[in-house]
Amino acid sequence: MTTSVKALARNLSRIENTFNYSFSNGPLKGTINKMKVIKRVAYGYQSFLNFIYRILVSCNLMQKSNLANIDRVA
Template sequence: VQHKNISAYQTLVLSENKLISPQMKCSLRTLKKYLPEIANSFKYNDSNGHLEGINNKIKMIKRISFGYRNFTNFRNRILLGFNNKRVAS
């Protein structure tokens, strides 16, 4: 995984081994199910981690600032929370 070698990863996940525990078999089934998506993560360097962080911060502000009278005040509070950071590209 660290070297992003998809063929080695596929060989490891798709190989049959009778000596593994039922819990590991369940984990391998999940890895097989999402193999195309995992292969894409090896191929591309894009991630939605930054966007998820923005969404999390907005939800946190929404919980804390319950009761704003109008959307403009709520929007201003969100923009203030990001304090000159880029919100969207």
């Protein structure tokens, strides 16, 4: 019990900040997890560029219609 009280006292300012600010690292962790899943599945991709495109499309950073234009330029 005393260990819990000491831990609360030591982290009181951090605990208060969770109620005062609405920041969360949840969205970032979700994006990183999505990238890791794509990486696990991406062993069959022919090129690293396809892997990067897949991440960009999955994270809504690029639309599929833009990929066709990039392939024509390259």
